[in-house]
Each structure stands twice: as structure tokens, then as C-alpha cells.
Amino acid sequence: MSVTGAASPWVSIAGGLSAAGKKTGDFGRLFCVRGKAGGAVRLVNGWKADGAVLEGGGAARGLLEKGVAEEEALNAFKLGRFVEERFVYRQTFVIRSYEIGPDKTATMETLMNLLQETALNHVMSSGLASDGFGATHEMSLRKLIWVVTRINIQVDRYSRWGDIVEIDTWVAASGKNGMRRDWIIRDYGTKEIITRATSNWVIMHRETRRLSKMPEQVREEVRPFYLDRRTILQSDNDSKIDKLNDETAENIRSGLAPRWNDMDVNQHVNNVKYIGWILESVPMKVLEEYHLASMALEYRRECRQSELLESLTSMEPKEEEGPESGEGDLRSTHLLQLQESGSEIVRARAQWCIKEPA
Template identity: 65%
Template sequence: MTSMAASRNLGFQFPWNFSNAKKENMEVLKLRLYSSCNTNMLNNKRRFSLVTANSHSSPQKVDTVNGTKVNGIHVVEAPLSGSKLANESAADAALVTSLRGRFVEGRFVYRQIFAIRSYEIGPDKTATMETLMNFLQETALNHVTSSGIGGDGFGATREMSLRKLIWVVTRIQVQVQRYSKWGDEIEIDTWVDAAGKNGMRRDWIIRDHYTKEIITRATSTWVIMNRETRRLSKIPCEVKQELVPFYLYRIAVASEEKDCEKIDKLTDETAERIRSGMAPRWNDMDANQHVNNVKYIGWILESVPIEVLEDFNMTSMTLEFRRECQQSNLLESITTPTARIIGESNNSINRKPDLQYTHMLRLQDNKSDVVRARTEWHFKSK
């Protein structure tokens, strides 16, 4: 993106007959080249803000990225020259703000924009469920960081960090109306609310950035865990005081569409397909030293029939997290068709699913379930 912007700012202008150019034309050419190069240099200075404490000393590290301190030393942005640069600066600032996210609706809702990249799509050139889950997770973390209450933990508040506490998700439901294509831009809104006495609910809505069509809804419940003992904890009063100002009583998934049904535990007898020998890698671990929640989706799909993956879209997924998974564990993925009659589901956004499946990830050695899941699928329209 930077190289493209730089190319636009060069603005080379040559006479039609360069070989027969007169002296005055050459002078005009030199002036334009000089002016354009200066403009480009100013842009580069403004964008990268490489400032040193002393021009004769060794270079310092970049102190700020889009106005955020990096190594603790304040850096002043290079001055702008001319209204054109000022206009570009405002446009750049607006773009950076939208990409990094911002608060809307009185700081109750946090909004962030994403573009669907080529490495975030599947064989059908649309975003995958894993991509959507990554977007939801990224928006949630940026919400906490931008709120001013973020601590030094991964999504934890300051009071949580002092007490060595972290958030863990226990259940998440995602409903997809349609999947975005490569190059599409989406915007995600997220907000939080209390869930019972010792939980927090986080909801998301994904829209097409330009048409504002709602294409995905998601809801989740979270509890607090001690990161050292790995035991669940009550939410301390100090943590509640941090969260309450951000609570918004609003639901993304309507009550009649929310998947509250128990997800059955699968066994060797009830499973239709079993895939064994899946091992978490180092890169599958997150900052809280357990397997990243999004990684489970790929393992769940390992036991789904290939013809389902090819001919159907997953339109609903509910994940129920039962226990942590460590890097040393081996997993088994189990899938079986749901016994319910097709069309009985309440969480398909008024569309009867063509297929329903129950899934489970379990530890291979002792058969303990790690994640239970339920999915719904619709036939892809040709």
C-alpha cells in the first residue's frame, strides 16, 4: 500500500516530444521533478516518523506507531506542508482509525473494519469459519485494549492482571447468513454485558461495510480463570467495577434463535466418523499458554465428510469448551449426524438447515471431551 501511494505522489510530467524540448521546457521539467520529489519525501517523513534524538548520534528505534508509544520516548510527528498534505493526513488518519477500531454509540460498542485477504479464504474463494472466528477474537481483544482498562494480560483488565486472572470462553454460537468474498470489506461491532453472577456475555455483529447488510451474528459466554492454578474464579468486585461502565443490554442473537440445547457427548458407539492422531503444535498455542480457540474448528472439520465440505456452507456453529488442551495432548475428532429431524432447529435465522451434525474433540488417551460442537449446513447455491 505504501509503494502504491508513493507512486501516485511522484507525479512525473514529461513533454510529448522530449528529444526536441526547448530549454524552458527543461527548466519546467526540473522544477516539477524537484517539487514532486520534495512532496514525496515529506510524505515518507510524515508516514514513517523516523525521528532521532541527535542527527549525529546512532539511530533510535521508532517510538510511535500511529501515535502509540513503543519504547517510552515521546516522538513528534514531522510537520506537514501545504493543504494537499493536510488533506492526505486527515484521510490517512481516518483510514488508520477505522482499521484499528473505534468506539461508537457512546463508547458502549466497539467497531473495527477488516478486508478479506487471499490467505483468509477457502477453496470457494469466501472467508472460512476460522477466519470469522479470528476476526471476532481480534475485535474483542482490541475492544479491551482501547477501553483504557486493559492490563498486561491477553485481554485481561488491570485488576485481573494484578490478581493473575484471565478470561476463558465457555460457549460461543455463530450464525452466518452469507460468507464474504476475497476483497470484501466488513465491519464488526462488539459489546459486553453481564452473564449471571460470575460470567460475562460478549456479542458481535458483522456487516458488509458498504451496504450495512448484517451477514453474521455471534454470542458467547466467558468466565474468569487463575492463570497459574488453572482454576475458575469468581469475578472480584474490583474487576466488576471496571466492566460495569461498558455493559450494554443488547443481544445479537434473538432469544428464539439462541442455541441453548445441551450438546450430547459422543462415544465410539454413537460416532459415525472418528479421526485420530491430531497433535497441537507450538504455533497453535495462544498467549495464555493453551490451544487457541479457533484451532479447534479445523480439527472438528477433519471428521466431516469431504462431500459436505465441498457442497454445503456451514451456517451455524455452536462450540462448548469443556477443558483445556495442552501441546503434549493427542486429539480425536468425532462427528455424527444429529438425530433431530431436519428443519427443527431454532438457530438457523428462519432457514431450515439441510444437514445437522454433532461433533466432539476428545483426548486420545483417556477419552475426556475437550470441546463439544453442533453445526448446521445449507446446500451451496450454484
């Protein structure tokens, strides 16, 4: 951007940038307004054009208003926005055809990918993001990354192809050295909450792969964004997940191999990929007749691309009685382990509800 004529009262706006009291060169789509001397003028991302007067006829005014509306719409769908005094980040998504399963609804992997995308965009939009996968500036200086230790997701209703969903996310402290991230997913049209999720994160050194205490500098970066609001009760999230073994598992699927495309930018298997491997050992009849109502995953260690995995599953009738329980509902326990050594990768627990007729 080039700046000329510093004494000019003209303010040029392109792509949401402004230069009050100056004339700016055109570096894209350019809109001009006459502003107050020394006053800042910005017309996108929620800022008002205080004291500004549109210069030109109706066509120019219409072009500006159309451009601002397009910019705001693009921002809402691409990067989202902050709400509730910037403690909550909100983003909107359309469910695509390649994100649905055989029953024409979004899959659990789709929901988890959307949660991850919203979380990363939250960090990026907050100005904290550095060169890591969600790492802050102070974390990158110390070669630190975030790793998830536990995720719990509860789904009341799955969206269908073409539905629009609105996702809110925020963060809070978790113990002395961790962070908790929560989400809610709403139906965009009705504002009904259809999914709740919570997760716990710790810090790892990118090269040694050892867990690290949270440096005070990192704590100071993230503390202003903390909002202590839970979507899932702590007692529900902290309940123990039983360990399966070859004797207690009813179904075992071996020979699962991580691929290059399963790795993320932190050089470990993306946490969403484990869900697909877990479901590999679920009986086909269950997948056809039931949907996942909730899932809790406890991440025990990383796995490398060269390591083969085994998926273990045990199914049983759901014992809990309550208004949300239906006759015939199931629960399951899962384990992903290294095929050669039996070392645990992920423990999981799930609840299944009978699918309603289409």
C-alpha cells in the first residue's frame, strides 16, 4: 500500500484496512469515504464508519454497501468472529456431501474435524498463532506444541447434507499446566444445541516428544481468553475408561496402518484419525442400525507412521436408565494398541442409540 497526500481528508478502504486522514493507493477493491479529520474509519468486521460520509452517487454507495456485506459474509463463513466480549469464538459451516455417511448424516469424524478447525481458527483469529499447529508465539520460541489427552463429545442430533451449523468454542485452565477447550454446535436456523464437546490439552516438546510444564510466558498469553464455562459435567468427563485386552474384547481388527496423509503438521497422527480405526472393530450390524450418541477418547501415547495398530471392541447393552435412554441402546468399550507390543494408544467409551427411520 502506498500513501500520498498526508493532509487529505480522504480515507480509502480496501479489504477492511483504513488510513485515517490520508489518501491511500489502490491495492485491491477500493472504496472511498469522506471522514472526520484524524478519525479512524473502518467498515468491516463489526467496526462502524463513525462520522464518515459516502462520496459519490447511488451506484457508488450501493457498491460500497454490497462490498461490505460480502466481506462480512466471507469473514463469518471463513474465519468466524468473536462474541461475548471476545471470550467465545463462533464459526459457521455447511455440511458437504463428502462429510456425510451412508445414512446421509454427518459422521462423527466430520464433527470432530469441524471442532478442530474451529479451535485452530480461534487461535489464529486471536492473534496468538505462530508457526505451530495452534501453538502460540511463546510456545514456538520454546519448540512446544499442544497435544490432546482427552475428548468427550455428546451428540443429540446429526446434521444432514446441506445443513448449516454454528460452532462456539472457548478455553479455560485445566489444572496447573493444562488447558480445557469446550464447544457447542447449534443448528444455524433454529439455534438448537445439537452437540456438546469438551477436551483437555497439555504441552509437549516438539523434538523430544516429552510433556512440559506450561511456561509462565505462555500462561500470560492464553489467560486473557479463559472462560470457565462447561458444556459437559466434570464428573461425566472424568469417569474412568476400562481397559480391554485380547481376552475381554469381542472383536479385534489387526493390520491397521497409519499413512502419510494421516499425519498432521506436528508430525503425529491427527487425533481425529483414531476414530475411524476404533470403528473398524465395531460389528457391521451396529454401524447399520445405531448411531453414536456419545464418545469419550483418552489418548495414551503417540503412534508413528511405521507402526501397525490393532482395534479392540466390546459391546454390551446400556445399563443406565433415564429420560435419554432408549430400549435397545448399547454401550461399547474400545482400545487401540500397537499390534506388536500391545502398548496402549487410545482408550475409548461410546454409547449408541437406535437410528430413527429416514
